[in-house]
Amino acid sequence: MVREMVRARRGFEPIGEMPRTQADLSRLFGLRFYPRPEFPMMNLWTGPNGAVLAAQVPGVSPEELEITIRGDAVTLRGSRPPEVSEESTVVQRQERMHGAFERTVVLPFRMDADRASAKFDRGVITLNLPRPESDKPRRIQVVRS
Amino acid sequence: MLERILTVTHSATSDSSASPGAMNPVTVFTPLADIIEHDDSVIMLLDLPGAEPESLDVTLDKRILTITARVDLAPPDGFTPSHIEFGDGTYERRFVFSEKMDGERIDATLKDGVLRLTVPKAAESQARKIMVKAA
Numbered sequence: 001m002v003r004e005m006v007r008a009r010r011g012f013e014p015i016g017e018m019p020r021t022q023a024d025l026s027r028l029f030g031l032r033f034y035p036r037p038e039f040p041m042m043n044l045w046t047g048p049n050g051a052v053l054a055a056q057v058p059g060v061s062p063e064e065l066e067i068t069i070r071g072d073a074v075t076l077r078g079s080r081p082p083e084v085s086e087e088s089t090v091v092q093r094q095e096r097m098h099g100a101f102e103r104t105v106v107l108p109f110r111m112d113a114d115r116a117s118a119k120f121d122r123g124v125i126t127l128n129l130p131r132p133e134s135d136k137p138r139r140i141q142v143v144r145s
Numbered sequence: 146m147l148e149r150i151l152t153v154t155h156s157a158t159s160d161s162s163a164s165p166g167a168m169n170p171v172t173v174f175t176p177l178a179d180i181i182e183h184d185d186s187v188i189m190l191l192d193l194p195g196a197e198p199e200s201l202d203v204t205l206d207k208r209i210l211t212i213t214a215r216v217d218l219a220p221p222d223g224f225t226p227s228h229i230e231f232g233d234g235t236y237e238r239r240f241v242f243s244e245k246m247d248g249e250r251i252d253a254t255l256k257d258g259v260l261r262l263t264v265p266k267a268a269e270s271q272a273r274k275i276m277v278k279a280a
Contacts, residue, residue, distance in 0.1 A: 044228040045225060046225060083188070085181060095177040096179045122194065124195045124258065
């Protein structure tokens with residue numbers, strides 16, 4: 001008999017404060033995030049020259065990942081295949097997410113899709129999203145008249 | 146039989162007040178796991194994104210299997226954090242097996258941030274079919 005599985009900790013329980021902190025941070029920076037899916041987890045850093053977006057995609061091969069940039073939105077799509085199980089096997093615990101996933105992040109500025117790059121290392125994908133030269137903030141000199 | 150695999154501790158050291166983005170060494174994450182039991186072994190898959198292979202430690206002490214790994218992701222230079230959902234710290238999780246496992250032959254591979262453990266059951270734990278003789 002297999003005991004009912006406890007679907008615990010799907011939402012990154014170790015940091016109970018997370019969702020609140022996240023909401024606070026997003027509000028503070030005027031970011032518009034879509035309702036938070038559980039996969040993949042993302043970190044976003046911004047600067048005057050662009051943004052860096054990191055996502056945790058363990059077990060997803062880089063070939064399976066699809067990144068699309070459209071204006072100020074970047075979408076990460078992919079899928080994670082489930083472990084093949086045979087007749088004789090018994091799944092005792094399944095906490096990891098399987099199947100297709102998709103997550104879109106809207107940045108406070110447009111991105112230069114041609115100069116964007118992505119790097120995959122140890123299950124973490126890092127996107128470098130530069131801002132187009134024409135869209136960068138410009139400092140205006142104030143002259144006393 | 147292995148439904149009795151239990152997660153015993155989640156290391157009470159997890160400091161919920163710590164910001165995950167801060168360089169706080171006590172932040173402990175519980176990695177999500179899949180456990181699949183075969184006739185002669187148990188396959189365990191754990192998500193350890195960003196874990197350093199050198200820091201990975203898998204120990205079977207009697208029936209307690211402990212998995213620890215460190216994650217240290219360098220933040221990009223010249224950028225300020227805008228939205229942070231994961232951070233640096235330690236992955237740690239313990240499991241208790243209900244039967245004797247063969248600790249000598251555990252096979253561990255860390256690929257693309259997923260740890261795959263194949264833990265063979267000890268010979269005496271494997272199910273045996275009893276032949277019934279007709280009298």
